[in-house]
Amino acid sequence: MTGIAAGKPRRRRDMRPGGRESGGAGGRSLSWRKQKSVLIYEALTQDPVDVETLREAAVTEGGLLSQEIRRRVWPKLLNINVYSLPPKPGPALRANHRDCNQVLMDVRRSLKRFPAGMVEAERCALQEQLVDMILFVLGCHPQLHYYQGYHDVAVTLLLTVGLRLGTAMLQTLSTHHLRDFMDPTMERTRSVLNYLMPLIQSESPTLHEFLIRSEVGCIFALSWLITWYGHVLSDLHQVLRLYDFFLASHPLTPVYCAAQMVLMREEEVLRGVCDMPTIHQLLSRIPPDFPYETLISRSRSFFQRRPPCELPPLHSISAASFHSLQISSAQQRPDFVLRQQGTRPSDVPPARPQNTLVKLAVWGISASLGAAALAVTQTALEWGPDLLLRLF
Structure with a gap:
């Protein structure tokens, strides 16, 4: 999951807490x-x-x-040039857009994604920007189709980097990392979601067999993948930490992260009643004290140990476009x-x-x-x- 460096090779320096270097x-x-x-x-x-x-x-x-x-x-x-950003989106984009009504409804329901205590006028202004941001990207790329949860990714970018830079980032993510979710049908999304069970099986056949018997399926993880966990986590710091990880990694990394999250709760799952309602409810609720740094570290190792090339073929547009994004990023x-x-x-x-x-x-x-x-x-x-x- 590392980048492809251009020019002279650079020595990778240890950034872990234990890997300190002399300061001068x-x-x-x-x-x-x-x-x-x-x-x-x-x-x-x-x-x-x-x-x-x-x-x-x-x-x-x-x-x-x-x-x-x-x-x-x-x-x-x-690979975004901050000195060559798209124009500032405006309300004019809303006219006759096929997804405008759905976007408006989803954004109006997104109150919990804004910081607690934010002044209402400021929140309303940000919600208007969020609508304009989403419709601008969709208008520039008619082949992309809005899905419920897309606004959860967009609002994280808006709150972190602002409207114009957030719009530029959303465009790139929509044509790369999120591309599999933006087809006119959910067929490719289901394929990505169904990758979850083979990943779990590769690490724990016992847990995999239990989940299959429970008939829980993979739907509990759908919102995790399509929103990069933004919809299910209430702590913005946790969301941003995962976004750091996903933005720097292969587009299938959120699936590995979902599988690792289930694997880390293996003992808890196996103690439960082996039926769909019980296991679905258990897995759908992420514990508030979940160790995200451990999750990220283990997910990264998991990807390196079981790369996509060793699993059943997945026709992923997102994965196929990642190599070119790596190469172009290295030339900035x-x-x-x-x-x-x-x-x-x-x-x-x-x-x-x-x-x-x-x-x-x-x-x-x-x-x-x-x-x-x-x-x-x-x-x-x-x-x-x-x-x-x-x-x-």
Whole structure:
């Protein structure tokens, strides 16, 4: 599930909590979170961008750490130029669109996907943007068909990266990772969903046989796959952590994640009554304290151990298009180069002035960590002084 690097091979550095490296002069070591942040910034400023390191950061413990980092890294994972975004979607797209009524109904029912305590006027404005965002993508790609749950993916992008960048990301996801779910029929979706049982069988024949006898089927996992768990998890942090993982991974990874989630509850399942209602109810309810970092780590190992090529053939458009997305992503230029080549989008705020406090922070960092920190802090300044002061 790693990327395909372009040009000179780069050494992969350990981003796990136990894999700390020296932080600079005097051998002082940074915490793993700070060290990981530095490695991400360095990867973003490589030319071409070190997408393989960004993918590694997204899938290892802690993921991409913060919203600020996600706004920088998520576009790189999908090969999106933030200085060449589609126009801002508007209400005019709603006229005569075949899916407009369904989209409006689903978005109006999506109140739980917005942060608790959000001012109603702000939420309503975001819901309007969400409708425009979805209809813009569908209008640009008439071959794509809306499905219930698509708005759950869209709202996660909107809340994280904003309207224009979220729209660009949704377009790429719709033609790649989510493409199997956007056919006029659910035949391909069922094929992806039915991959679940062979995966479980490959790891635990006992659990597989129990599930077959219970006749539970795979429908309990449908919303997990088509919404990337956004519809079933109430904690936005958990959703974002899974999105880090999925955006950096093969399109079939959510299926492996679903299978691993069931495997991690094997003892609980086998203690239950072997009938469809009992097992369906049990599996449909994800425990609130479920260990998502463990789930991600095990799902990643699961994919490497049992890759799709070793399982029954699956005619997946999403899987077939992934290789080309990997190759194109490896050729990206860093943002400071793209900024020189284009103009800043109207909804991307300019960099804030470097005030005295920030200059002192830069001086202190460079003095304590050495010259290597200068390039990192320059990038951090572009991201904003608040981020820099929190980073170190």
